[in-house]
Amino acid sequence: MELVTPSIGLMFWTSLVFVILLFLLAKFAWKPILKSVKEREVKIESALEASEKARTEMALLKSQNEDLRKEALVERDALLKEAREMKDKMVAEAKVTAKEEGERIIESAREAIKNEKMAAVTEIKNQVATLSIEIAEKIVKEKLSTDEKQKTLVDGLVEEINLN
Template identity: 50%
Template sequence: MEFVTPGLGLIFWQFVVFICLLLILKKFAWKPITAALHEREHSIDSALKAAEEAKREMSKLKADNEKLLEEARLERDSIVKLARQTADGLIEEAKEKATTESNRIVEAARLAIQQERQAAIQDIKQQVASLSLEIAEVVLRNQLKDDAAQRALVNKLVDDAKLN
């Protein structure tokens, strides 16, 4: 049983050694250990504060990023709207120019056709007059081949002239 229950002297010396160990630890190890623990606690607190600051900064950056994205979207929409308006304006202007140009071309063609028609009518009139004279000349030559027919026509014309 002696191995199970320690003796009184052993307990005393263990107590003395324990107290000495506590004094030595207090003098040499306790301050550095507590200082290291306080330093560790301080570094953990500063790391937590830095993490919290980084988290706030990230949320601020995220909000700024979302604001910039929204501004970019609005600007993009306004640019697209302006481009559409410009394109619509250009298309409308091109349509108006095309309509004006086609009206001008049609009017010019109408005038050219009218001038050509007048020229053709004038040409036909000249040809008809020329043909009429030629026909009249041929008819008169045929009718007035002999002298008696010529004298009768001249007398008739003189009589008609005297009546007027």
């Protein structure tokens, strides 16, 4: 029976100790502990969230990079194509120009040759004329050196005229 008989003294001390304990532990233990634990949980959660976010951002960046790379490739191809076309065009143009220029040069060379030739011919003509005159002079001088010869010549000339 004593086992189930409450004792005032123990009840008093238990109440007293419990209230003091509740107060002291609440102030110096539970509050800082729960606060820190909560803070830590928030911290971990936000860290996890941040890492998740970073991961998705990373994936996004990666895909963006891929897009950029693809774009760059396309652009490169386009540029290469353009360059090739331009090169072809330039080569073609250059060919045309070169041909024209060559023709022009050939033409002018031909002209020059022609002119030179003309000049040379003229000079040769002049030379021939001078030489002919000189020869003619010598021959005339020879032919007219004697009276007989003069006479023969005049006769020849007269005869010729007659024949005509």
